[in-house]
Amino acid sequence: MLHTEPHEITVTQHVTSDGAVILLGWLERVQSTDLSRLLGDPAARAPICKIAGALGTALLGIFVADCAERMDARRAPSERDH
Numbered sequence: 001m002l003h004t005e006p007h008e009i010t011v012t013q014h015v016t017s018d019g020a021v022i023l024l025g026w027l028e029r030v031q032s033t034d035l036s037r038l039l040g041d042p043a044a045r046a047p048i049c050k051i052a053g054a055l056g057t058a059l060l061g062i063f064v065a066d067c068a069e070r071m072d073a074r075r076a077p078s079e080r081d082h
Contacts, residue, residue: 018074020055025071027052 015023030038031052039045 017059020059021071021074024052024055024059027055 027048031049035045035048036042039048
């Protein structure tokens, strides 16, 4: 018998707090663009939103007034030049 319901899996990836802040910033930029244009399938957008939400919850400290400055400081110098 073929299962047609999606099965939830757990994926664990360990990143540094700096890496998580950078990843969250990128995910938020992707979400603020036309995400439906980048990922036409609504089923593909849901996991992106879920990952961003999980990172945001794990990194509550980034929601301070100097968030943008902290993210810029964590980026590698080569990334800041692009």
